[in-house]
Each structure stands twice: as C-alpha cells, then as structure tokens.
Amino acid sequence: MYQSKLNRFDKLYQHQQKTLKLQGKAQKTIDAYSRAIRRVRDYFDCCPDQLKPKDLESYFADLVESHSWSTVKIDRLGLQHFWKFVLKRDWKWVDIVKPPKVKTIPDILTTAEIEHLIGATRKLRYRVFLLTTYSMGLRLGEALSLQVGDIDAARKLVHIRRGKGHKDRLVPLPDLTLTGLRELWKKHRHPTLLFPNANGSLETIRQAHGPMDRGGVQKAMQIVVAECGIKKKSPSTPCATVLPPISLSRA
Numbered sequence: 386m387y388q389s390k391l392n393r394f395d396k397l398y399q400h401q402q403k404t405l406k407l408q409g410k411a412q413k414t415i416d417a418y419s420r421a422i423r424r425v426r427d428y429f430d431c432c433p434d435q436l437k438p439k440d441l442e443s444y445f446a447d448l449v450e451s452h453s454w455s456t457v458k459i460d461r462l463g464l465q466h467f468w469k470f471v472l473k474r475d476w477k478w479v480d481i482v483k484p485p486k487v488k489t490i491p492d493i494l495t496t497a498e499i500e501h502l503i504g505a506t507r508k509l510r511y512r513v514f515l516l517t518t519y520s521m522g523l524r525l526g527e528a529l530s531l532q533v534g535d536i537d538a539a540r541k542l543v544h545i546r547r548g549k550g551h552k553d554r555l556v557p558l559p560d561l562t563l564t565g566l567r568e569l570w571k572k573h574r575h576p577t578l579l580f581p582n583a584n585g586s587l588e589t590i591r592q593a594h595g596p597m598d599r600g601g602v603q604k605a606m607q608i609v610v611a612e613c614g615i616k617k618k619s620p621s622t623p624c625a626t627v628l629p630p631i632s633l634s635r636a
Contacts, residue, residue, distance in 0.1 A: 390431060390432050393432050393434070394426060394432040394433075397432065397433075397434060397467075397471055397472070398419070398422060398423075400471050401418070401419065401422060401466070401467055401470070401471045402415065402419065404466075404470045404471060405418060405419075405466070408470075409551065411551075417459045417463060418459075418462065418463035418466055418467070419463070420460075420463070421459060421460040421461075421462075421463030421464055421467075422463060422464070422467055424460065425441075425444060425460070425464060428444055428447075429444070433464070433467065434472050438476060438480075438481060441464070441481050441482075442481055442482075445457065445460075445461070445481060445482040448460065449482075454484045454485060454487070455484075457482060457484050458484040461478055461481075461482050461484065464478075465478050494519075494615070498613070498615055499519050501613050501615075502515065502606075502609055502610065502613055502615065503515050503516050503519070505609050505612055505613050506605070506609050508605070509568070509569055509572065510569060510572075510580065510583055510597065511602065511605045511606075511609075512565070513565040513566060513568070513569040514528060514529075514580055514597070514602060515606065515609075516561070516562055516565050517531070517562055517565065517566065517579075520559045520561065520562045521543060521556045521557070521558065521559070521562065522556070523545065523556070525599060525602065525603070526599070527545050528580070529580055529596040529597060529599060529602070530546070530596060531543070531578075531579040531580065532577050532578060532579060533570070533575075533576070533577055533578070533579060534577070535579075536558065536563070536566065536579075537558070538558075538563060541557060541558045541559075541560070541563070542555045542556065542557060542558055543555070543556045543557075543558045566579060573590045573591060574591055575590065575591050575593065576591070578593065578595075578596055580596050580597045581593035581595075581596060581597070582594075582595055582596060582597055582598065583597055
C-alpha cells in the first residue's frame with residue numbers, strides 16, 4: 386500500500402477508535418471492531434474505503450471458510466460500524482452476509498463439581514477467586530475488578546459496578562465468600578483491589594495498579610478442571626449457587 390493510502394487508513398482508523406470510545410463501547414468491543422478493520426485492510430492491501438459490496442462479498446465468502454461464524458459476525462458488525470459512522474455510508478449488510486442464529490445451552494457445573502473444583506485449587510488467590518465468582522454468579526471481569534470498597538460486610542452485599550450493559554447491581558454476599566475474601570486480603574493488604582496482580586514480591590503486589598491477569602485466571606481454571614477430571618466443555622458460572630463448607634487454609 387502506498388504511503389498516502391497508509392496515511393489515509395491511519396486517519397480513518399483513529400476516527401473509528403474515537404467514535405467507538407465516544408459511544409461508550411467496552412474495550413473488548415473496540416478491540417474486536419478494530420481488528421475487523423485491520424483484517425480487511427490486510428486482505429485487500431488497501432484502505433477499506435475503496436471497497437465495493439462485491440469486494441466484501443468475496444471477502445466474507447473466504448472468511449466463512451477460514452473462521453467461525455462468531456468471528457464473521459463480529460467482523461461484519463465492525464465493518465458495518467466503520468461504514469456507517471466513519472465513512473458515512475449505509476449498505477444493506479444482510480444482503481452481503483447474515484450469520485445464522487445459533488442457540489446453545491452452556492454446560493452447568495453441579496454443586497458437587499464446584500466444591501471439588503474450588504477445593505482442588507492450590508493457590509489461595511485462585512481458590513478465593515473461583516469461590517467468589519461461582520457463589521455470587523459473577524462474570525470473569527466483574528470478579529477481577531472487585532474492590533475493597535465494594536464489599537458491604539454489614540449488609541452482606543457486594544456492589545458490582547458497570548456489569549453487562551454498563552449497569553450496576555447489588556449481589557448477596559455468602560458468609561463463606563466473605564471469610565475467603567478476608568483471608569486473602571490479609572495476605573496482600575492491597576489498599577483498593579481484592580484480586581491485585583500477583584506478580585512479584587508482597588510489597589509489589591500491594592502496589593499493583595491492576596487486577597490479576599484474565600488469561601492467567603482462565604489458564605489456572607482450565608488446569609484445575611483437567612485435574613478434577615471434569616469433562617464438560619465450557620464450565621459456566623451458575624447464579625445463586627449454594628456451596629457447602631470449603632477449607633481455605635492451604636496457602
């Protein structure tokens with residue numbers, strides 16, 4: 386691609402980034418939509434504003450062959466946003482590509498499986514994290530971003546901030562989970578975060594600027610699931626799960 390076209394792409398790309406942020410899109414959405422623009426740029430080796438509907442028909446025909454329908458759907462949404470809000474053009478995307486609607490039922494862990502999973506987790510921070518996530522029905526990001534000030538021990542409630550749909554909500558806090566969170570906090574004593582990044586010395590953890598790594602938590606869970614012999618494809622987070630007593634004493 387010529388430098389002039391690269392400069393034009395960079396300008397449009399930055400415009401899209403700004404538009405997505407101004408619309409209050411989540412960072413994951415911004416990353417996904419931006420990746421869609423970069424992918425189509427690399428495919429044609431040109432700035433996407435030069436493309437016609439037939440070009441995109443060919444593009445999506447190849448994308449369907451090499452990627453999942455979920456990727457196709459995200460890329461279509463990303464390009465649709467780019468055309469509508471950046472290029473100020475409006476195309477009938479349904480005529481180009483329409484990913485099928487697929488309804489799946491997630492695998493749900495039983496109470497016994499959850500107890501086994503948490504009990505088999507060796508590191509305290511992961512054990513308490515799994516206990517917190519499952520006992521209160523939280524999403525991964527919601528649990529990772531929990532702060533000390535979100536815990537209302539007196540009323541046994543937790544303030545979940547900016548959950549799905551950017552909405553706040555209050556979630557009941559089980560006694561066992563409160564005990565686990567207190568034990569973990571006594572270990573790191575971070576001034577704000579309940580699950581600070583655990584890399585480095587204890588003093589480094591206390592000064593951590595962010596929570597535990599999302600990928601690290603997911604990998605730790607996958608390892609424990611495998612060790613427990615749980616064969617379910619994708620254990621989900623059941624809401625309002627009642628857990629029997631679990632020992633939290635192992636470091």
